[in-house]
Amino acid sequence: IMSAFTFENIVTASALHPKPQNIQFTYGTAGFRMKASLLDSIMFRVGLIAVLRSKKLDGSVIGVMITASHNPEEDNGVKLVDPRGEMLEQSWEVYATSLANAPNDDALVETLERIIAQNKIDVNKPSNILYAYDTRPSGPALVASLEDAIKAAGSSYTNFGLKTTPQLHYGVRCLNTQGTNDAYGEPTEIGYYNKLATAFRQIVSDKQRLSPLYVDCANGVGAPKLRELIEVIGEDIISVNIVNDKIGVEGALNHNCGADYVKTGQRLPPGSTVTSGDRAASFDGDADRLVYYYVDTDGTFRLLDGDKIAGLSAMFIMDLVQAAGVDSIKVGVVQTAYANGNSTTYLTKVLKVPVSCVSTGVKHLHHEAEKYDVGVYFEANGHGTVLFSAEALQTIRTAKGRTPAQTTAIAQLRALTDLINQTVGDALSDMLLVEAILTHRQWSLKEWDQAYTDLPNRLVKVVVANRHIFKTTNAERQLVEPAGLQADIDALVAKYTSGRSFVRASGTEDAVRVYAEAATRAETDELAFRVAELVFDKAGGVGTRPAR
Numbered sequence: 001i002m003s004a005f006t007f008e009n010i011v012t013a014s015a016l017h018p019k020p021q022n023i024q025f026t027y028g029t030a031g032f033r034m035k036a037s038l039l040d041s042i043m044f045r046v047g048l049i050a051v052l053r054s055k056k057l058d059g060s061v062i063g064v065m066i067t068a069s070h071n072p073e074e075d076n077g078v079k080l081v082d083p084r085g086e087m088l089e090q091s092w093e094v095y096a097t098s099l100a101n102a103p104n105d106d107a108l109v110e111t112l113e114r115i116i117a118q119n120k121i122d123v124n125k126p127s128n129i130l131y132a133y134d135t136r137p138s139g140p141a142l143v144a145s146l147e148d149a150i151k152a153a154g155s156s157y158t159n160f161g162l163k164t165t166p167q168l169h170y171g172v173r174c175l176n177t178q179g180t181n182d183a184y185g186e187p188t189e190i191g192y193y194n195k196l197a198t199a200f201r202q203i204v205s206d207k208q209r210l211s212p213l214y215v216d217c218a219n220g221v222g223a224p225k226l227r228e229l230i231e232v233i234g235e236d237i238i239s240v241n242i243v244n245d246k247i248g249v250e251g252a253l254n255h256n257c258g259a260d261y262v263k264t265g266q267r268l269p270p271g272s273t274v275t276s277g278d279r280a281a282s283f284d285g286d287a288d289r290l291v292y293y294y295v296d297t298d299g300t301f302r303l304l305d306g307d308k309i310a311g312l313s314a315m316f317i318m319d320l321v322q323a324a325g326v327d328s329i330k331v332g333v334v335q336t337a338y339a340n341g342n343s344t345t346y347l348t349k350v351l352k353v354p355v356s357c358v359s360t361g362v363k364h365l366h367h368e369a370e371k372y373d374v375g376v377y378f379e380a381n382g383h384g385t386v387l388f389s390a391e392a393l394q395t396i397r398t399a400k401g402r403t404p405a406q407t408t409a410i411a412q413l414r415a416l417t418d419l420i421n422q423t424v425g426d427a428l429s430d431m432l433l434v435e436a437i438l439t440h441r442q443w444s445l446k447e448w449d450q451a452y453t454d455l456p457n458r459l460v461k462v463v464v465a466n467r468h469i470f471k472t473t474n475a476e477r478q479l480v481e482p483a484g485l486q487a488d489i490d491a492l493v494a495k496y497t498s499g500r501s502f503v504r505a506s507g508t509e510d511a512v513r514v515y516a517e518a519a520t521r522a523e524t525d526e527l528a529f530r531v532a533e534l535v536f537d538k539a540g541g542v543g544t545r546p547a548r
């Protein structure tokens, strides 16, 4: 029997999870994220927020994912998932932040009371939480803190176990839509695999299969989950060589491997055996990011990042929509400032699709993508998916082909809507999407890569005393503060052909990110480091000055 929601129970339980002094917590790009040793009180309080959010939404299931995704193993974090599987509504990030920062029990109760009053929450309503965690060693202790809060608040909950982040998002949406017209799928892990597998098999049914794909799983949860998925699809249909699957090895997670390593360093993970002619991909630590790559005949490393995946997906879906005779459906693409300049040119000039640019963070891209019939959104780092509006889904479901070709295309489109995890970017689902498209076209990675050539680009991290002094505007493409810094950056950029550079504080790591692109590799590197040096010198750099 569940106990009632009382402040007394909450305060008693909270005594075991005191907030560390002298720390200001912030809800960043993807929730709270920091050294795992600092997260105990956060985890407890996020549990309380999840319960209130669920009560506010009449007992809808709210998701809690314990992960720090691409961050180093010693970090951990937590993201909250809203009923349809999207990221927590942004107005609630503010509540989560103030609760996380309440210095003592009195402040904790006051903050809870304020949230309850402002949202007119009936605390006697039911609440339901679904939570999951990745492979980090700090996971179990943080799960215990979360459970303490959920139990103290008298809420129902389900432990979804070890999962990828997108599996948790999927589970939440399935539970909340079960039995409705909008049912998303069976709310189990096998239900997830079956949904993807059925769709994939259908799309590639009469096509010749591709050569095996090397998949670097960042030594994270993606490794066992990919293995399970492939088993369900069938090794006669898709074959993968899983590398970096050492989930039990201390310190291995995301270390010298994974999507972030490959994207940032623009190189193979050390020890990789991938050679010319091989097809390869990398996931990140919680399997919500995906990048592809290959080694060219001259030995050059070639990256096919989120921008390339967006271009490929938009191209394929536009062709299918055309072939299916449902061309009332309009496709749009959402990017961030990190999108390669040439990818944007390709989308707007070659594919002629509308492109919007928003701030970093899937939460921003997702909402912008909802404005299109079919919204393709990808961050350059490989985080993204495709959303189909309710109307587009209806059109695709009810369309009737007038020719056999149209009928086939309609069936393909339908299968795509099941293949794609529409709740959030999902490396497993995105990988199947790319594999499906390449199978269809019988394309190698090199052929896919022909769409456009990336401008050389470079990402540099600068550690500063306080990254929160960096304020941006114009979808993070310009700095407003520290005052004067943007003008200095502009003056530098003006010296380079096709130069572009911007600076923003990371919302997941304690660092400032500098991005630069220009006509040549040498100019790009020079520009990136000159901007990084500027940031270091003028905005409180600490440690070693960035060096080329």
Ligand code: G16
Binding pocket: 029, 030, 068, 069, 070, 071, 284, 288, 289, 360, 361, 362, 363, 379, 381, 383, 505, 506, 507, 508, 509, 513
């Ligand atoms: C998270 C977010 C992404 C974002 C990335 C980097 O990814 O979900 O949307 O692009 O962090 O963000 P920032 O530049 O603010 O550090 P992940 O895969 O780590 O969850």
